[in-house]
Amino acid sequence: MAQKIYSRPKSLMPMPSGFCPGCLHPLATKLIADAIDELGQNNNAVHVLPVGCSALNLMYWRGDMLGAAHGRAPAAATGFKRSAPDRLVFAYQGDGDLAAIGLAEIMSAANRGENFTVFFANNSTYGMTGGQMAPTTLIGQKTSTTKYGRDAETTGFPMRMCEIISTLDAPYYVARFALNAPKGVNQAKKGIKKALQYQLEGKGFTFVELLTNCPTTWGMTPLQSLDYMETNTIPYFIPGVYKDKGEKA
Ligand SMILES: Cc1ncc(C[n+]2csc(CCOP(=O)(O)OP(=O)(O)O)c2C)c(N)n1
Ligand code: SF4
Ligand SMILES: [Mg+2]
Structure with missing residues (x-):
């Protein structure tokens, strides 16, 4: 007898994907939507949209959304959450958005323990603008603005946001997961749900980094991009839970 093994999360609309083939943004979005369903929050969640490919979720998200200017999602989320503390508020930002133009906003929101x-x-x-170097671009990684590979001497080193944010006193939960293989996807699913659960309990700022890809601007097939993550991204951005105040040491 046929058995149903998959259902679309309630927070996602029945739309064909506009993301590039093999992009991990839709998987990340689905994991967030699954966690929101499991917590029974699909009518209560507010998705703060940034600028970048993650903002394509504007077309797929069924629930309430709030648009923010580039990098300002944590500031917009602060205002919304403070005025409607019972809503489940989350921002979903890319690395250009969060670690470049929005660096001050993320650091300040984390430091305030919003x-x-x-x-x-x-x-x-x-990704969205054609594959330019971001603060998180790896040393040696070729981008449209680092044609010969990122060079630390002229552009510095890739920023590890989980490590930086976890040094602050206020954040309650800080973790990084890689979405290129099933093990990391399963861990991410649990971490995403945990972060949202902590928010529902009023614990404060929670931050989940998801290592993703951009096969289109990396100039790779989807499978090559997953291998690139395994051999290049993960050794530098080491997955793990960097802070969890809910777990006693
Ligand atoms: C104020 C402002 N500056 C620049 C841009 C152009 N812009 C749009 S998306 C983007 C980069 C997004 O990169 P990232 O946040 O890493 O998201 P990705 O597309 O890689 O998921 C930039 C610079 C803009 N929309 N607004
Ligand atoms: S440009 Fe990159 S990040 Fe954007 S949808 Fe395509 S693969 Fe994904
Ligand atoms: Mg990006």
């Missing part, structure tokens, strides 16, 4: 959740899709490039 009670919302930030999901950070780190694909080590500015």
Whole structure:
């Protein structure tokens, strides 16, 4: 007898995807939507949209959304959450958005311990605008603005946002997961749900980095991009839970 093994999360609309083939943004979005369903929050969640490919969720998200200017999602989320503390508020930002133009906003919101959740899709490039170097671009990674590979002498080193944010006193939960293989996807699913649960309990700022890809601007097939993540991205951006105040040491 046929058995149903998959259902579309309630928070996602029945639309064909506009993301490039093999992009991990839709998987990240689905994991967030699954967690929101499991927590029974699909009518209560507010998705703060940034600028970048993650903002394509504008077409797929069924629930309430709030648009923010480039990098300003944590500031917009702060205002919304403070005025409507019972809503489940999350921002879903790319690395150009969060670690470049929005660096001050994410650091300040984390440092204040604002009670919302930030999901950070780190694909080590500015995907939407054509694959320019981001603060998270790896040393040696070729982008449209680092034709010979990123060079630390002229552009510095890739920023590790989980490590930086976890040094602050206020954040309650800080973790990084890689979405290129099933093990990391399963861990991410649990971490995403945990972060949202902590927010519902009023614990404060929660931050989940999701290592993703951009096969289109990386100039790779989807499978090559997953291998690139395994051999290049993951050794530098080491997955793990960097802070969890709910777990006693
Ligand atoms: C104020 C402002 N500056 C620049 C841009 C152009 N812009 C649009 S998306 C983007 C980069 C997004 O990169 P990232 O946040 O890493 O998201 P990705 O597309 O890689 O998921 C930039 C610079 C803009 N829309 N607004
Ligand atoms: S440009 Fe990159 S990040 Fe944007 S949808 Fe395509 S593969 Fe995904
Ligand atoms: Mg990016």
